Amino acid sequence: MEDVALECRDLDKAFGGVPVLKGVSLALEAGSVTALAGENGAGKSTLMKIASGQVKPDGGRVLIGGEPLPHGDPQAAHRNGVAIIPQELAPIMDMTVYENLFIGRELRTRTGLLDRRGMARRARELLDVFGVEIDPQATMRRLPVGLRQLVEIVKSTSGGARILLLDEPSSAISEREVERLYAVIGRLREQGVAMLYTTHKMEEIRALADRVVVLRDGGLVLDRPIGDITDDEIVHAMIGRELQGFFPDLHAPGDEIALQVSGLHVSGYPRPVDLTVRRGEILGLAGLVGAGRTELLEAIFGVRRSTAGTVTVAGRPVRRNAPAAAITGGMALVPEDRKGAGAVLTMNVLDNGSLPRLSRFTVAGWLRQRSRGRQVGAAMESVKLRSRGLSQQVGTLSGGNQQKVVLARWLTGSVNVLLLDEPTRGVDVGARSEIYRIITELAASGMAVVMASSDMPEILSLAHRALVMRGGAVAGELAREDLSSPHVQDLIFRYAAGLNPDSAPAPRHTEKEGR
Amino acid sequence: MTTQESAQEPTNPGGAAARLLPWRLSGPWIRDQLIRHSMVVVMLLIIAYFSYRSARFGTLDNLQTIAIAAAPFALIALGQTLVILTGGIDLSVGSVIALSAMTAAYTVKDHPERLWLSLVVAMLVGLAAGAVNGFLVSKVNVPPFIATLGMLTTASGLAYVVGQGAPINGLPQNFGEIANNQIFGLQIPVVVMIVGIVALALIMKRTSYGMRVYAVGGNPVAAQIAGVKTTRILFSVYALSGLLAGLSGVMLASRVISGPPNLGEGYELDAIAAVVIGGASLLGGRGSILGTALGLFLIQTLNNGLDILVVPAYWQSVIKGALIVAAVTVDVWSAKRRG
Secondary structure (H helix, E strand, C coil): CCCEEEEEEEEEEEECCEEEEEEEEEEEECCCEEEEECCCCCCHHHHHHHHCCCCCCCEEEEEECCEECCCCCHHHHHHCCEEEECCCCCCCCCCEHHHHHHCCCCCECCCCCECHHHHHHHHHHHHHHCCCCCCCCCEHHHCCHHHHHHHHHHHHHHCCCCEEEECCCCCCCCHHHHHHHHHHHHHHHHCCCEEEEECCCHHHHHHHCCEEEEEECCEEEEEEEHHHCCHHHHHHHHHCCCCCCCCCCCCCCCCCEEEEEEEEEECCCCCCEEEEEECCCEEEEEECCCCCHHHHHHHHHCCCCEEEEEEEECCEEECCCCHHHHHHCCEEEECCCHHHHHCCCCCEHHHHHHHHHHHHHEECCEECHHHHHHHHHHHHHHCCCCCCCCCCEHHHCCHHHHHHHHHHHHHHCCCCEEEEECCCCCCCHHHHHHHHHHHHHHHHCCCEEEEECCCHHHHHHHCCEEEEEECCEEEEEECHHHHCCCCHHHHHHHHHHCCCHHHCCCCCCEECCCC | CHHHHHHHCCCCCCHHHHHHCCCCCCHHHHHHHHHHCHHHHHHHHHHHHHHHHCCCCCCHHHHHHHHHHHHHHHHHHHHHHHHHHCCCCCCCHHHHHHHHHHHHHHHHCCCHHHHHHHHHHHHHHHHHHHHHHHHHHHCCCCCHHHHHHHHHHHHHHHHHHHCCCCCECCCCHHHHHHHHCEECCEEHHHHHHHHHHHHHHHHHHHEHHHHHHHHHHHCHHHHHHCCCCHHHHHHHHHHHHHHHHHHHHHHHHHHHCCECCCCCCCHHHHHHHHHHHCCCCCCCCCCCHHHHHHHHHHHHHHHHHHHHCCCCHHHHHHHHHHHHHHHHHHHHHHHHHHC
16 A cells, blocks of 8 residues: 555544444545445444544544544544535535635635635636536525535645545435536546545446445444446445344234325325225335435325325324324324434423324313323333433433433324334433334334334334335335345335346346436 | 432432432532522612612602612613523524604503503514514524514614604503503503513423423424424523513603603613623523513613712723623622532
8 A cells, every 4th residue: 555644543432331332444645536325324424423533532533644633522533634525514514615625724815804716716716627607796695505505625635635525425416416526536536635435326436436335333344446246246245244132022013904005196206105004004115314204204204395285093084284184194204313303402301202193182281190190101111211200301302212202202192103203312221122122012003103213123124015205206125025035125125216227136126216 | 420320329210309408508519509609699788778878769659769760771681581591592682672652652642542552452463573683593594683673773863763753652541541641559551571571481491382482592403302382482482582572662651751762771781780690691591581580680680770879970881881791700600600
């Protein structure tokens, strides 16, 4: 290896006792792109945060040009030429492009005033190097997300960055913008910048990378030049995980249809969605980030606008765009963003637990304290909530226990359809298997469950049937038999990424694309 | 930290109360209680100081004086508490007091028989102003600060319009009955204040409406997913705030038996101060009616005590301002200590 720009040696990191990185070593060469692939939760973001000094590793070290970098010091990393482009960009929206480029290192005139004309001219030059047509005088807010990202990249590299860490840069931008991003990355490679590029899209790895590194469950499982490896090998490295013993056994679903969604036009997506779920059935929704799974669940429940279609629960139509009607109809939603949308963290367990079914606990608007204490207590008991009692503030519970509150608060009444969005995101392993047990028990009791998940084993082991989504529509459907076939992960991946599923070595699948 | 802590303790709703009881009057326990109830401690210190400095301060008579002075503030502070709990703010209550007082005075002038009508009119005017605020905030999504700032200016202007630029004087003597008659030996505004505090404290603690207000302020998205009609809740708190300001306005006008168009000027700031001293968060979701009542009495006691000690008005402002900031600083600090 010649000219190593950044090297990680034996990095270890654990959060709250849960290891997220286990002895990871890798080297970035100047003038090359290393793709960092892996599932959600594999440790990609943590690795990047350690390399950029935002997070302190528990063990191991980061070397830049052979010199060790002080741990957990983003300023030092910055001085040594390391820049990170996070997934969530934070430009100053109401300032112009050139102001954003020069903030913190403004050009001044001889009299000490801001040299605005000079900065605008220099900004134009910087942007021209990358062949990007952006007016330096435009405000950031007026630019599309992809261009804002390019401005951020130009900002870091023009500030002297020699090592660029890009955290899923293509997740939020359009295809046209992706091409421009590729061009900019190509130019940076020519300039000798070392880049680490997080993605789980195969076509990006192929188009950009010189080298592929795959993380799985915090360990580095693959590190090879792109020419020496096939797509299948990469996919296999990403998702091949031991699954035995972690998931409870599934019960056979009933015959009665619990949820029927027909022609539901989710606002912002071009194609309508149809699906049916039977009582006792767990339907998995797979797909990449941004495939429209969350949006579909929210639209079924009525918190996101839908413009046409029908939602029927247990044979009775439910009014669209009305969460209160959905609840009365027997639907329950456990959202992905627990802190932002699930629980009211400032309220206690009892109040959170009674919020969705307040009318059951009130007489003429007055709360029946004893009955709601009893019923909420029983619901929380049924999920084995660990708390200091019903008066504990939800914000002080652990992630797994917060999720149990968000789930159990629906169980004080009868639920026909349970909509789960990433039910185990940010939940530690122990609470995870408990949540799986709860989900299968609820299904066994006759609920229809729709579960969106980016965790492949969750879909494979917990669902009776799975839909793969792409661009807000159903791209493929897999029955239980398909889910246990050896090639299923590859097949799901191909549906989700929009690759031709026929080239996969899968024996059977149901083609649903393009309807 | 919480994971381990909660992992050791099983679900046991009944045991929570037992665990809260002090089992030993140890130093750390006392310190913890002092920190937890810092506002009560501050209040007691102020009362002790004034009682030491003046014999008149501690009398029952003076207590009633404080209560009478507090009553008009109490009503708007109660409404303000609900608004702040949802994460909003109502700057317009002072002007709404003026507008409702002027319309009440206008109604009753030369018509002593319209006494009750004037009361109803004042409350309706307040309700209408609050409803406009609520509509703008909940339906049009105008930021509460802006919507109610607009209402502050508009209502103040309208108050002068009603009086054609001058106070409305020469009102029938019976108009004074609203504020000055007594029930159970207490003046009507004091009774209204006590009833208001008790009623709203119960509503906020014991009804689904109260819980929804807390939920909307604590996390509007989560509240919506739980089926709470958030726009309706938002609308209602501003409407209620306006209604209470209207009631406060007619009582103030009745006390002086006239309609001055600058009545209630700046009252909104005292009301907001009372809510904040009472431990509410301007971000919403945190606060209580009893806290607001405590904050209100802290301000009023201070006003009264400083008056008795004949401290000049401008120094009173300085002391009051410093104390408000100090009280909230202690509260923020102790909240951090509690974790």
